[in-house]
Amino acid sequence: MDPLEKAREVLRQYPLCDSCLGRLFAAMGYGVENSERGRAIKTLLHMRLVYDYRNGIDATEDLKALGRVHAPTRRFLASNGIGMEEARCYICGGLLRDVEKYAEGVAKALEQIEFGTFQIGSVVPKDVLEREREIVAKFGIETGESIKHEINRRIGRAVGELLKRPANKERPDVVATVSLVDGTIKVARNPLLLLGRYIKLSRVVSQGKPVPGALKTVEEVLDPVRSRFGGPALVLHAAGREDFDVRMLGNGRPAVVEIKEPARYRGDLSGLTTDWVILSPLKPGTRNDVREMKAKSKTSIKLYRAVALSDRPVSAEDLARLKALEGAVVVQRTPRRIKRLNPRARRRRMVYNIEVYQVADRVLELFIRCQGGLYVKEFVTGDGGRTQPSVAETLGASLEVVELDVLDVE
Structure with missing residues (x-):
């Protein structure tokens, strides 16, 4: 796409300021502000049209279209007896002329906050956005950027210069939103x-x-x-x-x-x-x-210490049977003590290792290394059969957990 020819097509129908014209070609070039790009396009188009006009090619209508938004072209036309008035930009209506003026208001709104990075957002009148979309669709523009993006960038740059701090779109501490509808500034402090x-x-x-x-x-x-x-x-x-x-x-x-x-x-x-x-x-x-x-x-390994009280004395033979629980996949329905979850829901968690020490005839100290998410109390007690297998079921005894500690979380 020839940007000069595309610009000529657009300007024949719509008067656009430097920024709004340049923004249609934002992807064509790097490190140039839209206003500079738009001004350069108008200057080159002016030179081409003046050349054509002086060489007998009728470029009057295109010169008039350009003259609505380009002072040098108006002066050239005036020198040839054609008077032109400056027209308002069809898209922004002059909104972008001094958009940086909001930077001081943003800086003042942020002065009570001790922050490192910021981001600028904006609220743009709907009719402005609609007019921009109209032109982009009508002329098949694929090289532009949105007016909101330009506004945010320009205000953000000005605020950064005032506060000596960088704008950061990825992880800003604070977000200042400027409304170009009513002039208000709202500050959101991110967590x-x-x-x-x-x-x-x-x-x-x-x-x-x-x-x-x-x-x-x-x-x-x-x-x-x-x-x-x-x-x-x-x-x-x-x-x-x-x-x-x-x-x-x-x-x-x-x-x-x-x-x-x-x-x-x-x-x-x-x-x-x-x-x-x-x-x-x-x-x-x-x-x-x-x-x-x-x-x-949900999957990390955790180590627990549990002290359990049995309803009967536990023998060494009983304790030896607990080794069968190592490597077991434990199936658990939601414990009865938890009311907020579906009581019929099932979860499966792995028990990797279990060590048991007999503190007294009916008192056991257990060290259980397992997958995260295991209901350890219920793994010990069996929860009335809702957890299988369990320590209580394996021992053939009723167990009560007296103490439970988490010793390690991976």
Whole structure:
């Protein structure tokens, strides 16, 4: 496609400013702003038309069409007795003439937030977008970019120069949306995601929502981390979950701490130590880290310690039978204690290794290495036959789990 001929076709029917004309050919060239490209196209077209006119070729109508949006062409026409008035751009109506003026408003809106990177969004009048689509479709333009893209880039560049910070479309801390409809500026603070691990030392702390019997939640214990960054709320994403009466020991459970709408994106990442929960040093993360962590938790290997009380004395011969559970695929229906899930749902999880120590005639200490997602309490008790095979079924005894700890999460 010859850009000059295509530009001549477009300008015969539509007056376009430098930016809107140049944007139709944005993919033809690199490192040139649309206004520069449009101005260059008009200048070259002006030279060709003036050449034709002076050599006896009737280019008057094309010169008039170009003159509506090109001052040198208007001056040339005036010198030949043809007066022309400047026309408004058909697409933007002059909206792009000083779009950078919004940069100062954006900078002011961001001044109370301690951030590293930003992104600009925009709301453009619908009729402007419709007129742009009309021209693109009518002339089969395949080399252009959208007016929103240009607006966002130009304002973003100006804001970056004012604040000495880079725009970042992939992972911005904040997003400022400029409305070219009513002139308003709205700022959205993206969540701050921090990677770490937590150790839970207490048997009265629930991981997520408050539950009967729990005195606190892990999220409540971690509230000082939230206050470091000035956000209104903290959400904990973890690789699996433990019941409130289960300790999480060893090197801790992988987790992502999400701070909602932080006022600061840089702060103390040293972790946290309390009597209830220990949080490891933190590092910045992404939403993809959360997805990968959640997906991995379904298959990762975990090590548990359980203390169980039997309804009868257990012999050494009984304990020897438990070796048969190593390598077993355990089929579990949803435990009766869990009301929020389908009670008929089944899951299959592998038990890799089991070691048992007899603490007393009726007290056993079990170390169970298994696939993530195994309901370990029910694997020990059998849950009334809803989990098979189980430790209780193999022993031929009724078992109650007195203590349960997570010792390692892969």
